[in-house]
Amino acid sequence: MAEQWQAIADEYTTAANDITGQLAELASGATSLNKTRENIKAGLGAKGSSKAANHSTIDYLHDEIDIYTKINREIEHYNDLLTLLQRQEKKLVGHGLEDNYTQQIKVLQQLENAQKRKLALAKQDLQIQRANLQTLGVTIEADGQIANYADILLNKQKAINALIAEYNAMTGVQQQNEGKLLKDKIEAEKTAYNNLKNQMEAYNKVYDSLNDIANEIDDIVDKQLELQIKRFNVMIDVHLDLAAAEKEWNAFRKKCQLRLGDNNFLGDAKAELHNFYILFQQGGEGIVNQVKDHVSQIMNEINVMKNGGYSSIYGDNMKQALEDLKKYNGELMDYLELYEDTLKQVWDDYLSQIDKTSKAFDTRIKQYEHIQKLIDHDINLINKIFTGPDMEKALIGQYTLSYHNALEQISAAREEKEYYEHLLQEALRQRDKYEFGTTEW
Numbered sequence: 001m002a003e004q005w006q007a008i009a010d011e012y013t014t015a016a017n018d019i020t021g022q023l024a025e026l027a028s029g030a031t032s033l034n035k036t037r038e039n040i041k042a043g044l045g046a047k048g049s050s051k052a053a054n055h056s057t058i059d060y061l062h063d064e065i066d067i068y069t070k071i072n073r074e075i076e077h078y079n080d081l082l083t084l085l086q087r088q089e090k091k092l093v094g095h096g097l098e099d100n101y102t103q104q105i106k107v108l109q110q111l112e113n114a115q116k117r118k119l120a121l122a123k124q125d126l127q128i129q130r131a132n133l134q135t136l137g138v139t140i141e142a143d144g145q146i147a148n149y150a151d152i153l154l155n156k157q158k159a160i161n162a163l164i165a166e167y168n169a170m171t172g173v174q175q176q177n178e179g180k181l182l183k184d185k186i187e188a189e190k191t192a193y194n195n196l197k198n199q200m201e202a203y204n205k206v207y208d209s210l211n212d213i214a215n216e217i218d219d220i221v222d223k224q225l226e227l228q229i230k231r232f233n234v235m236i237d238v239h240l241d242l243a244a245a246e247k248e249w250n251a252f253r254k255k256c257q258l259r260l261g262d263n264n265f266l267g268d269a270k271a272e273l274h275n276f277y278i279l280f281q282q283g284g285e286g287i288v289n290q291v292k293d294h295v296s297q298i299m300n301e302i303n304v305m306k307n308g309g310y311s312s313i314y315g316d317n318m319k320q321a322l323e324d325l326k327k328y329n330g331e332l333m334d335y336l337e338l339y340e341d342t343l344k345q346v347w348d349d350y351l352s353q354i355d356k357t358s359k360a361f362d363t364r365i366k367q368y369e370h371i372q373k374l375i376d377h378d379i380n381l382i383n384k385i386f387t388g389p390d391m392e393k394a395l396i397g398q399y400t401l402s403y404h405n406a407l408e409q410i411s412a413a414r415e416e417k418e419y420y421e422h423l424l425q426e427a428l429r430q431r432d433k434y435e436f437g438t439t440e441w
Contacts, residue, residue, distance in 0.1 A: 067125060071118045078111040094238045101231035105224055112220045119213045122206055129203045136196055144207055149200055156196070160189045225315040232313050233324065236294045240331055243287040247338070288339065291332045298325045375401050 085104045092100050130140050139147040163186045170179045301311040302321050314321045382394045 074114050081107045098234050101227045105227050108224045115217045126206045156193050228313050239290050288335050295328050
């Protein structure tokens with residue numbers, strides 16, 4: 001019995017000692033906690049050490065910045081201007097259209113310059129990305145293509161999957177301990193993989209844009225040449241249209257004169273002279289001279305290209321230059337044919353008028369001759385009917401009429417002679433003036 005009581009006492013003693021120890025630990029913990037709070041206020045470590053606090057870092061800000069924003073906005077501005085000018089172009093003709101083409105060419109030149117600066121920026125960007133990728137094990141070929149795009153990603157996938165397999169093979173306890181470091185490493189490798197893939201795709205995007213920008217520049221240059229050719233031809237086309245309209249109106253007017261019976265030399269001459277005015281105005285402004293000069297300029301541009309040069313109008317577009325040469329040379333031939341036809345018509349009208357004038361002179365002489373016959377008839381009657389002073393008086397009157405009639409005949413003959421002399425002199429003068437090869441010709 002005594003032994004049992006002793007055992008119970010020993011157990012209580014042990015329990016009391018445990019409680020006392022726990023209380024001591026709690027007191028010690030409280031003291032340590034208070035000390036830690038004081039140390040924190042004093043800028044010391046939790047254990048009251050005088051060493052500096054543990055160093056921590058903050059990740060730097062990394063954000064994708066579009067270095068092409070400014071140049072793209074500039075290009076967009078020029079494209080907007082072109083769109084506006086192209087809308088206006090549809091409403092313009094003549095010099096207004098010519099000015100519009102000039103403005104479009106100027107904007108296209110600015111756009112070409114902007115695209116060239118964008119191309120230079122893209123090449124610089126590509127060079128920087130290329131150097132960065134090479135440090136990551138990416139191989140770049142001489143032409144700029146990535147040589148090992150698929151290989152490097154597949155190798156990294158295998159390495160990451162091997163780490164994942166290693167992690168998956170661990171027990172739960174291992175994953176909670178050393179597995180944490182492995183898991184962090186896997187996540188870091190995945191991030192590095194995605195970053196590498198994104199960088200290579202960004203590189204390929206810039207690489208592909210080089211061809212796109214170069215093609216844009218070629219298209220802009222082609223558009224400039226197209227507008228230069230249009231600007232070169234626009235005014236001669238206007239003059240051709242106006243000349244054709246005048247020619248049609250002149251033919252219509254002449255047809256109306258014929259229908260109205262106004263078939264006179266003056267009307268015909270005016271109509272044909274108007275055709276000549278269309279063909280050859282003073283100062284080289286006639287349609288023939290304009291087309292001739294235009295064809296000559298096209299020939300000069302063709303010769304520049306044939307000699308290996310670059311035409312200021314056609315560039316190196318020989319095909320378009322030859323098409324224009326064919327078109328406008330054909331127009332020139334048509335107007336030269338019109339010139340020949342007009343010349344023939346004027347000459348026919350001229351001969352017709354000479355014939356009419358000659359007949360008029362003949363008619364006038366016959367009228368005088370007829371008058372003279374009447375006078376002679378009256379004189380015979382006077383000699384048979386009258387005698388003495390009455391006969392003398394009547395004969396004087398008739399002889400006076402005969403005298404004046406003779407003067408009129410002489411005057412008419414003189415006018416006819418002068419008329420033909422004038423025709424002869426004018427013909428000789430025109431022959432000398434319009435000698436083949438002269439400016440007047």
